[in-house]
Amino acid sequence: MAELAALEDPKARAVNERHGDDHGVNLGKLRALAKRLKTQQELARELWATDDTAAKLLALLICRPKDFGRDELDGMLRTARTPKVQDWLIGNVVKKSPYAEELRVAWSADPDPVAAAAGWTLTADRVAKRPAGLDLPRLLDVIEADMQDAPDRLQWAMNTTLAQIGIEHAGLRARAVAIGERLEVLKDYPTSPGCTSPYAPDWIAEMVRRQGS
Incomplete structure (x- = not known):
């Protein structure tokens, strides 16, 4: 100390x-x-x-x-x-x-927004790396219903999950972009030159462009 x-x-x-x-x-x-x-x-x-x-x-x-x-x-x-x-x-x-998966499930449903944000952060990581077993359309349903009014850290984690679904899962990309465009979460977030905007439609488009997929 x-x-x-x-x-x-x-x-x-x-x-x-x-x-x-x-x-x-x-x-x-x-x-x-x-x-x-x-x-x-x-x-x-x-x-x-x-x-x-x-x-x-x-x-x-x-x-x-x-x-x-x-x-x-x-x-x-x-x-x-x-x-x-x-x-x-x-x-x-x-x-x-x-215990990462057990905590992901428990925290995602927690009424404490800090715990919920942690759960959604773990969910975003799983969407990108180990999506097998996840109900991705259901995740989009929850994001569409709850993200716009969520507290800042929870909103950020849900938005990251939305972007990862759009980036990594072509079959759900159009819906993920449409949700982002309708909710406009982080649309006006200040982004430095050369950095990717956290606004999900722009984030998805840029990462898909880089991947060439």
């Missing part, structure tokens, strides 16, 4: 706070510290328990994802207060867990 405190950088904090995160540690320096510490599961648990955002991020870099139980991961999500911690927990840990 003393080392993390010594890495505090006001400029990094200002940038992080603009994205909803409450720490001042440069992520490159945080990764360098994690590389030196290597994997230490019990230290990771102790760091997580501090409820300090930088400590939680470090914990996610030095933990063994498969050593966490299902209920433990569920509890971690519910105490992951900031966007970066939530993203790293899902991307670095839950996706590698044997």
